[in-house]
Amino acid sequence: MSEARPTTPAASTADLTDVPAAVRVRWTELVRDIERARDAYYDAVDAQSPWSDAEYDALYRELESLEDTYPALRLPSSPTRSVGGRPATDFATAPHHERMYSLQDVFSLEEVEQWAQRMTAETGLPDAELPMTAEVKIDGLAVALTYEHGVLTRAATRGDGVVGEDVTGNVRTIASVPLVLAGDSHPALLEVRGEVYFPVAAFHEFNERRRTENLQREAEGRPRLQVFANPRNAAAGSLRQKNPAVTAARPLAMIAHGIGAITPAPGERLPSAQHAWYELLAAWGLPVSPYNEVVRGRAQREAYIGRYADHRHDLLHEIDGIVFKLDSRPLQDELGYTSRVPRWATAYKYPPEEVHTRLLDISVQVxxxxxxxxxxxxxxVVVAGSxxxxxxxxxxxxxxxxxxxxxxxxxLRKAGDVIPEIVxxxxxxxxxxxxxxxxxxxxxxxxxxxxxxxxxxxxxxCPNTRSCPAQLTERIAHIGSRGALDVEGLGDEAASALTQPDAGRVEALAALAAGHALETEHGRLRLPAGELDALHPSERVGAAEALLAEAGLPAQRPVLTGEAGLFELTADDLREVFVYRPVMRRGLPTGDWRLLRFFWSKQTYTKDGEVRRPTTPGKNAVAMLTQLESAKHQPLWRVLVALSVRHVGPTAARALAARFGSMDALRAASLEELAQVDGVGPTIAAAWKDWLEADWHEQILARWAAAGVRMADESDAGEAAPQTLAGLTVVVTGTLQHFTRDGAKEAIVARGGKASGSVSKRTSYVVVGDNAGSKETKARELGLKLLDEAGFEALLAGGPAAVDGGS
The missing domain is CATH 2.40.50 (OB fold (Dihydrolipoamide Acetyltransferase, E2P))
Structure with missing residues (x-):
């Protein structure tokens, strides 16, 4: 199944085409300087404003004057439209204009050659005559920048490829990212894909400064600052700061390496080659890699790989491989994508770094x-920077x-420089x-x-699927994950507290048996030294157990014994959930332990045992319960993912939800009907039917539904849509009046069709909305069948026969 693409947001800026380029450049400089000054004044902890108050006032007045002369520059994001320091980023969701894909990784020169042979077979061009861009693979954080009429209006992380996080406020602080593109004749909409990274030299300087400051902080008893393990972690942590001022204080940079959605300006001619796009982006002021080359044939590809293998630690940024892309954009569009990766690109991963270390033990996890x-x-041990x-x-x-x-x-090595592996x-x-x-x-x-x-x-x-605590903890945490119901506050620790509240109790008992203390709301518990000395070592843990029982601290019963009751939780249910935690000092364990309420605040008592300050629900508890209520309204495919059905991930869940529309229809579907859904197949179909056979799984569905969890999508709920598009490939481009981009794609998939993101000779129909752009042009060049929105609705209802006369 092709992944649905979000609707392209409407343009949020005025037309800047009449603003002279020099004026836009000066406006950019003023905005950046004013925001840096505000950050330093209002927010930054370790920054010092480079401007006096008088200089700041002069900058601000100049900005106001420019915007008075050119009102189109008075954007919602301008400092003249806000008061004081910029608000901290709250990471709202940001649907991508077009899906961000991963790259197919290969690990040998032979695999690179096999991919190149497929490219020659697909294109009909000899390898020596097929140009490709060769690019170093930046080890950073992927972002998508949206420019409307040349002005940066949004920046988003990759997220799940369909929806990312809005990090516009933070990206605006990166000096190498232009807020306004240089030159003229910019597309009405341009989505630039790139990588935010922490330059290697700046990373080492940054960490060294922090180490030096930590010595002073430690001497003063203040908390230590984080020292990052590697530049990629530093980039990711810096870009996702809640406060943009923190991001601004760190020397992040960005390199553009691709193009997403494009809506050309009227009459605009855009490059047809990848390398020409990089030249154009550079002319517009966007940073592109200085290491890019166009290569032809195996010898040039392998020479490029070998050169940067020898110098991979000498570059501006860290890399973890080499990317090859067909240079021709029309060929890229023709080859298209799998459900996960572009067919026209591949990433060769360098052999990972290896180190030696001692294997202390082998344990197991469930x-x-x-x-x-x-x-x-x-x-x-440190390997590949971690x-x-x-x-x-x-x-x-x-x-x-x-x-x-x-x-x-x-x-020990890091497979693909990511996953630790014992060789x-x-x-x-x-x-x-x-x-x-x-x-x-x-x-x-x-x-x-x-x-x-x-x-x-x-x-x-472990076949005890229903009540094994470890499995239940993992399933509850999975429900809260971003790929499932996305419940803030329901992470690994909260899931463990709900299902295994006594985690750490054994270690706390061992600490008591060794003479250490356990801190509780009523005070410190400790076995008297004389009593310990009189006991045989085998009796000391039992004495610790008796001490806890005497203090009214028996083993706890879990709040949840299954996921069925998750949406029935109340604040009162969470009140008496306690967890055991080691007491740390300056990052080191003291040997003592502490018993804390996980979801509610600490309750304090007088010397006489009366409650002085009662416990109240904590912020995490309130947030989790609020988010659980919101999660009841998530679409059906997310509910399917949350059920932890084996093999049913987001792609299969989207396909099943689009095809059947409701849980009732899914439960009633035959094995054959399920297996015929594009992207599902017999293995996933059998896994779903097997899951339904367990009575306790049916209880989950029943109790979730009774609690108000959405069990049907709004359109065609409970009914299988007629398969009017079986065997057809449909591309939707531009903005439709009655369909979101997601809705259009789901309507196609639900009727048995394939919703594609690229136009090729194999495309059956192209649905053209407003501002369709290059896909419409290519469809006309190929002589494909074009439909307007009314034609699309007719196609959905009646299939090809209903639009045979349309164009």
Whole structure:
């Protein structure tokens, strides 16, 4: 299934075409200087304003004068339209004009060659005559910048590719990002894709300053400042600051590496080659990579890869590979996309960095679907810029294949420079003290015997799906995740508190048995030293248990024993949820522990035991309950994702929701009907039918529905739409009056069609709305069938027969 694209927002700026370029440049300089001065005055902790009050006033008056002369510059984002410091960013959602895709990763020169051979086969051009852009793959944070008539109106993170987070306020502080494009004749709408990064040299200087300041802070007993592990983390953390002033104080930069949506100005001719687009972007003042080249043939591609393999640590920014793209934009459009990646591009990933470290132990964790995964616990080590202390080992078969033993010195690398991976043991470092790992036969969370899901599976799973605490915790956290119902406050810690409130209790008891204290609302608990000395070591934990029971602190019952009751939670249900936490001092454990209310505030008492200050719901509790109420209105596909059905991710969930429209229709659908949905297939269809067979799953649906969770989308709820578009590919371009971009695509998919984002010879129909742009032009060049909105509605209702006479 093709992913739905959000509706393009209406233009939010006045027409700036009559404003001279020099005036726009000066306006940009004034806005940036005034905002920096405001940040330093109102918000910044460690910045100093470079302007006096008189100089600031002069800048502000000049800005007012410019906007009086050219009213089109008086934008909602101008400092003249706001008071005082800029508001902190709240990260509103930002639907992308066109979906942001990932890149297909390959890890060998041979795989690059295989991709290139597919390109020659698809295009009919010899490899030596097929130009490609070669680009270093920046290790930063992907962003999409929207320019309307040359003015930056929005900046968004990638998010899930369809919807990102609005970080406009923060991006405006990045000096290399122009607020107004240079020159003239800008598109009415231009979406620039790029990467925000932390320059390597500036990163080291920034961290060094923080280390120096932390010495002073530590001496004064103040909290330490964060020292970043690598430039990418620094870039991501800096760009997503709530306060733009913090972002402004950090030397971020941006490089443009692609184009999304374009609405050309009337009569405008845009480049047909990727490298020509980079030249145009540079002419408009946007930063492009100095390392880009156009290459032809295998020898030039591999020479480019080899050159930057030798110099990957000498560049302005960190890289994790090389990207090749067909240089021809028309060929890019013709080849199009899979559900995840463009077919016309690939990313070669350099072999990851490797280090040696000691494997201290191998433990296991239980995931939300019951899969039990071994993982290595290692002496902390820095690899590829990150500090790593654990790495997955996948399953017992993989542990045996790698022949690693507990106590081994092991080779650790980051697969794709992202995921920590234990490669194998350093055999010459063994001394005989190492021991084999034995996969547990019972679930470490609930004690149930482990078994494969089906014969032949290498993974072991805990079959106690309903009540295994570890699985339930993971499922509750998954419900709150951005890919599911997106519930603020329902993360890993909250999920654990709801389902495993006594997490840490064993460690707290061990601390008491060792003579340490447990801090509670009523005071500190500690076993008297004389009593401890008189006890046999095997009796001390029991004495600690008795101490807690005497203090009225028995083991807690979880608030949730299943996800069915999640939407029935009230603030009172959360009042007595306590969690155990180690007491830290200057980042180090003291040995003592603390018992805290997780969702409510601390309750205080007088010396006589009377309540002095009662407990009240905390901000996190209020936010979570409010967000749970809002989550009831999420679309059907998100509800499907939240159910943790095996194999049913966002893509399959969107396809199923678009095709059937309601939970009732999905439950009634046959295996064959489900499997025929584009993007679903027999495996996912069988997984859904299997999920429905469990009585407790039906209870989840029933109780969620009773609590008000939306179980049907608004259009065609409960009814399967007629398959009028079966076998057809439809492209929607421009703005329609009665359909959002998402709605149009879902209507196509629900009727059996494929909603494509690119025009090619294989396109059946192109629906043309207002400001359609280049897709309409290409459709006319290819002689494709064009429909207006009325024709689109007729096509949905009656299929091709209803529009045979339209054009």
């Amino acid at each position: 995931g939300r679907t019951g899969r039990v995964t071994p993982f290595g616990i290692m002496e902390p 500090r790593v202390s654990r790495a997955t080992l996948h399953n017992a078969t993989e542990v045996a294949r790698k022949a690693v033993k507990i106590g081994d010195m092991v080779v 194998g043991p350093v055999l010459e470092r063994r001394d005989g003290s190492e021991r084999d790992f034995v996969m547990p036969q019972r679930c470490p969370s609930c004690g149930t015997a482990l078994a494969p899901a089906k014969e032949g599976d290498v993974d072991l799973r």
